[in-house]
Amino acid sequence: MKRPEIDRSTGRSVVTEAPHREVPAGRRAPAEAPPRRPVRRGRGRILLWLVGLAVLFVTLFPVLFMLRIALTAPANYQEMPVNWLGAPYLESMRTVLSGGFPRYLLNSFAIALLTTVLVVLSGALAGHALARVRSQRKDHFLFFVLSTRMGPAVVYALPIFLMATQLRLVDTYFGIVVVYIFYSLAFAIWMLYGFFLDIPKEIEEAGLVEGLTEFGVFRRLSMPMILPGLIATATLVFIFTWNEFFYAFVLTREVAKTYPTDIPSYFGAFRVEWGQMFSASVLGVLPPVIFGILVRKWLARGLSGGTVG
Amino acid sequence: MRVSRRYVLLALAPSALVMLAVAIFPTLYVFTIAFQHYSLTDPLSRGFAGLDNFARLFSEPRFWQAFWRSAMFSAISLAVSLPVGIALGAFINIKLRGMGFLRAVLIVPMVLTPLVIGAVFRFMLGSGGIVDWALGLVGIEGVSFLGSSVLALPTEAFVDAWQWTPFVAIVVAAGLEAVDKPSLEAARLDGATAWQEFRHIALPQIRPLLVLVLLIRLMDSLREFDKVFIMTAGGPGTSTETLPIYLWRSAFQYYDMGYSAAVGIVMLVAISILATVVVRRFEATRGVSA
Numbered sequence: 001m002k003r004p005e006i007d008r009s010t011g012r013s014v015v016t017e018a019p020h021r022e023v024p025a026g027r028r029a030p031a032e033a034p035p036r037r038p039v040r041r042g043r044g045r046i047l048l049w050l051v052g053l054a055v056l057f058v059t060l061f062p063v064l065f066m067l068r069i070a071l072t073a074p075a076n077y078q079e080m081p082v083n084w085l086g087a088p089y090l091e092s093m094r095t096v097l098s099g100g101f102p103r104y105l106l107n108s109f110a111i112a113l114l115t116t117v118l119v120v121l122s123g124a125l126a127g128h129a130l131a132r133v134r135s136q137r138k139d140h141f142l143f144f145v146l147s148t149r150m151g152p153a154v155v156y157a158l159p160i161f162l163m164a165t166q167l168r169l170v171d172t173y174f175g176i177v178v179v180y181i182f183y184s185l186a187f188a189i190w191m192l193y194g195f196f197l198d199i200p201k202e203i204e205e206a207g208l209v210e211g212l213t214e215f216g217v218f219r220r221l222s223m224p225m226i227l228p229g230l231i232a233t234a235t236l237v238f239i240f241t242w243n244e245f246f247y248a249f250v251l252t253r254e255v256a257k258t259y260p261t262d263i264p265s266y267f268g269a270f271r272v273e274w275g276q277m278f279s280a281s282v283l284g285v286l287p288p289v290i291f292g293i294l295v296r297k298w299l300a301r302g303l304s305g306g307t308v309g
Numbered sequence: 310m311r312v313s314r315r316y317v318l319l320a321l322a323p324s325a326l327v328m329l330a331v332a333i334f335p336t337l338y339v340f341t342i343a344f345q346h347y348s349l350t351d352p353l354s355r356g357f358a359g360l361d362n363f364a365r366l367f368s369e370p371r372f373w374q375a376f377w378r379s380a381m382f383s384a385i386s387l388a389v390s391l392p393v394g395i396a397l398g399a400f401i402n403i404k405l406r407g408m409g410f411l412r413a414v415l416i417v418p419m420v421l422t423p424l425v426i427g428a429v430f431r432f433m434l435g436s437g438g439i440v441d442w443a444l445g446l447v448g449i450e451g452v453s454f455l456g457s458s459v460l461a462l463p464t465e466a467f468v469d470a471w472q473w474t475p476f477v478a479i480v481v482a483a484g485l486e487a488v489d490k491p492s493l494e495a496a497r498l499d500g501a502t503a504w505q506e507f508r509h510i511a512l513p514q515i516r517p518l519l520v521l522v523l524l525i526r527l528m529d530s531l532r533e534f535d536k537v538f539i540m541t542a543g544g545p546g547t548s549t550e551t552l553p554i555y556l557w558r559s560a561f562q563y564y565d566m567g568y569s570a571a572v573g574i575v576m577l578v579a580i581s582i583l584a585t586v587v588v589r590r591f592e593a594t595r596g597v598s599a
Contacts, residue, residue, distance in 0.1 A: 045405070048400075048403060048405055049405070051400060052405065052407060052408070052411055055397065055400070055411060055415075056414060058471070059414055059415060059417060059418060059475065060414060062429045062430065062433065062471075063417060063429075065429065065432075066429045069432065078437045080439065080442040081442070082439065121323075122323035122324045122327065123324065125323060125324070126320060126321050126324040126325075128320060129316065129317045129320035129321055130321075132311070132312040132317075133312060133317050145324075145328070147581075148328065150580060150581075150584060151532075151580070152532035152534070152552075152553050152556075152580075153532065153534070154532075154534060154556045154573070155339070155556070155574075155576055155577055156335055156336075157560075158339065158342075158556075158560050158566065158573055159334075159336070159339045159342065159570070160331065160335050161560075161561075162342070163334075163335065163338065178327070178331060181327050182327050182328065182330075182331035182332055185324055185327055185328070189324060201310055204310035205310050207310075208310060214310075214313065214316040215316065218320075239420055243420070243421075243422040243423065245422070245423065245424045245534075245535045245538075246534055246535065246557075250561060259422075260422055260424045260425075260535075263424050263425065263428060263539070264424075274432055278428075278432075281422070281425040281428060281429075284422055284425065285420075285422055288420040288421065288422065289416075289417055289420055289421065291420070292417070292419065292420030293413055293416050293417075296412070296413060296416045299416060299419060299479065
């Protein structure tokens with residue numbers, strides 16, 4: 001149990017941990033407890049609340065503002081102060097929904113889903129083998145995998161674009177899905193490798209003794225045991241793929257066009273359709289935001305390429 | 310469980326195949342293109358170029374400007390997101406009503422589509438936008454954040470920091486939770502202030518984590534394309550033309566593939582050197598969970 005406490009002498013807040021593991025709460029022996037920083041209920045707490053509110057405001061304001069403009073008539077985009085409670089104007093949303101946008105959303109969904117399934121399957125196989133093999137060379141392989149993530153997409157996009165053009169894979173589902181598998185594979189391998197390392201080896205060995213093949217152990221024992229990790233990894237791969245813009249921008253035109261590549265089309269030469277663009281954006285960011293909050297426990301690990309945590 | 314060689318090879322095969330097709334082969338291909346005159350707008354002039362592309366690049370002022378702009382963008386983005394993120398990480402570890410909610414909200418910037426973030430900030434920062442209005446209330450008139458060739462790049466670096474500060478905070482918060490409690494308590498018994506505890510006990514313990522965060526933020530900010538693209542696409546003039554934007558322009562607008570490949574290689578080499586320096590300097594690999 002962590003409690004916020006304010007140091008009276010400095011006014012700073014500290015996190016202290018009560019020795020809860022050894023002594024049940026309420027029956028703590030005073031002599032054994034460390035000296036605790038005295039709690040200040042009044043001003044210190046209010047100060048912390050104000051800081052929290054400021055962080056909340058800075059974080060959420062752009063998102064709420066986007067939502068408000070999506071539901072505002074073009075004549076009122078620049079109306080200040082913003083009329084937060086005004087009746088929603090639904091025309092922009094209706095225009096977006098009746099155009100090509102739903103199809104791009106569907107494209108994004110199909111491409112992200114297919115990528116996720118393939119990445120998680122091949123990443124799990126690789127992660128499992130790497131977690132079980134005892135070889136010096138595996139570190140080299142793992143770091144090679146990680147290094148493919150460091151290069152900017154712009155650099156890879158150039159040869160990939162030339163190759164895709166020659167193979168006639170530009171603007172095909174196949175082409176963009178293969179690139180997206182690569183885009184997330186390193187992350188999935190690292191992430192799942194970590195989960196497989198955590199499995200007690202006795203269980204897998206028992207499986208072998210029972211007569212399962214190595215692949216049988218992988219499929220019947222190891223995969224079910226890391227199910228939460230699989231779900232977390234899959235969700236994050238889905239989010240990364242869903243949000244990806246540059247490869248889609250270069251490698252798709254219309255058939256396989258994904259939702260982010262449609263956003264720039266609302267910026268016309270003479271006017272910007274802000275309401276429509278933000279309507280499309282709101283629809284587009286809903287899935288990653290929902291999924292992201294669902295797997296927030298894993299997000300830091302995921303965003304660091306499976307290396308932190 | 311000991312696994313057979315056969316299983317390892319079969320299990321790695323699908324991933325290795327993708328890596329081969331989409332990472333290794335294209336990388337080798339970039340190297341061959343970089344030594345050619347190869348422009349999609351002038352296919353007949355294709356031929357061996359030796360080091361011409363590299364020579365051209367090193368004497369091209371626009372390349373060096375892009376290079377320094379990228380350095381500047383990363384420097385500002387890191388100078389904001391790391392300190393603020395560390396402080397925020399310590400803050401969200403305080404037990405306070407509503408902190409769980411704040412932690413959930415902090416997820417949002419990280420999972421928003423970067424392109425959309427850029428579009429929202431472009432609208433907010435534009436002339437007659439809400440930032441303009443708010444500054445007007447306190448008597449500051451007509452600052453053109455994205456329209457000014459001086460302010461545009463730093464502004465975009467701040468937007469990048471806005472997106473990734475929560476990432477730093479959440480990683481730091483997770484690290485601080487794992488800090489050795491007895492040493493904190495011992496320090497408290499010796500009369501350390503809260504700041505001293507944080508600075509001299511907690512921070513050194515999460516140092517490996519901080520170095521890793523630094524490395525990740527550095528790589529990500531050097532590769533940033535989406536937000537800059539939608540906010541100014543390199544403009545006004547070339548004032549926000551960072552290396553990724555420059556490379557995109559030369560490859561996909563001017564279709565100068567040989568030259569662009571050379572730029573890409575120089576970029577990869579520079580990033581590798583930078584990563585190696587950071588790892589060596591701070592011994593980043595120590596403490597990485599691998």
